[in-house]
Amino acid sequence: MKKKIAILGSTGSIGKTLINIIKQDKKNFEIILLSADENYKELLKQAKFFKVKNLIITNENSYNKAIKDKFSKKINIYNNFNNFRKIFRKKVDYTMSSISGIQGLKPTIEIIKYSNKIAIANKEAIICGWDLIHKELKKYKTEFIPVDSEHFSIWYALKDINKDLIEKIYLTASGGPFLNKPLSKLKNVNYKQAIKHPNWKMGKKISIDSATMMNKVFETIEAKKIFDISYKKLSILIHPKSYVHAIIKLKNGLTKIVVHDTSMKIPIYNSLYSSSKTIISKKIDLKILNNLDFKNIDYKRFPLTKILNILPEKSSLFETILVSINDKLVELFLDNRIKYTDISKKMHNMLRLNSFKKYKIKKVMNIKEIINLNNLIKNRVSLISK
CATH class of the missing domain: 3.40.50.720 (NAD(P)-binding Rossmann-like Domain)
Known part of the structure; x- marks a missing residue:
């Protein structure tokens, strides 16, 4: 059938x-x-x-x-x-x-x-x-x-694993196009440079989020919600090759590492079929495995990742605030109305406003509430950013 x-x-x-x-x-x-x-x-x-x-x-x-x-x-x-x-x-x-x-x-x-x-x-x-x-x-x-490569990899690695056995989950990030660019030159980069992701072919919006590392902030929030674990058990590692998609450190001394080609075909295929169905993929790349080159986050280069330190453990409308502010700031950058470095500066400044912080304790009640708040915040960001 x-x-x-x-x-x-x-x-x-x-x-x-x-x-x-x-x-x-x-x-x-x-x-x-x-x-x-x-x-x-x-x-x-x-x-x-x-x-x-x-x-x-x-x-x-x-x-x-x-x-x-x-x-x-x-x-x-x-x-x-x-x-x-x-x-x-x-x-x-x-x-x-x-x-x-x-x-x-x-x-x-x-x-x-x-x-x-x-x-x-x-x-x-x-x-x-x-x-x-x-x-x-x-x-x-x-x-x-x-279906996100990171979350699919975590989901796959945690099959039949008791959640209490998790010590730490590491999400990997390539570092985007500006990983090695001098910090002093970041303020002058344009959107054409920012959307040139070294490993993935993506749309403009998500490519900008990858460059600023906001996508990894979002993916950490997703992981916290999907797998129902504390932010304290989630961490980001820079991995320029984008070969390892998740690392799961367990309390029994074992660590699971999930590797797959830099292609969304892998998680999509495996979400559609059972695990017994085969797919043609590349051979294990020993050159990459011998040079995984993991690094901790450089907060000066990726200041938006500091947002993870102020997120509430319980779900709230504050997550909608983050999405809405970022959406509008990226839009303004793509329209050449703000600089690349303004994205992080303006984001942090806005998140300090009491009018935004109050949403940390407001529980999500319905879809309409989220959509209305999203429209409200985007309009306000437009006014603040003028």
């Missing part, structure tokens, strides 16, 4: 990687739903190839163009995520949620009830709304797999 699949964000890098995996095994899958924001041409191309009958296109302009296509007369095309009930008559086997940004939170939470298994590659959804996600996962008995 074919596995029934839904992909939220099928035209992004994660979605395309999953699409390419399914293409190699097309006879064993039936795609029930694909979604995109603007890239309707790629979406229609995917739909035609897999004979998908349900599409969601959230961008109104792209939606209006898509429904004029001849192919659209044969299928259902919706303009928002309020139609899951019409699309899913019963649970699908697997859902990939890879919509970027806060806008991915609501559909991620709402599609859980229609999925036996959900793989989530949306940082913001986990960071801001994990309590809401976890509640739905338990309610509908939906299996969850994290």
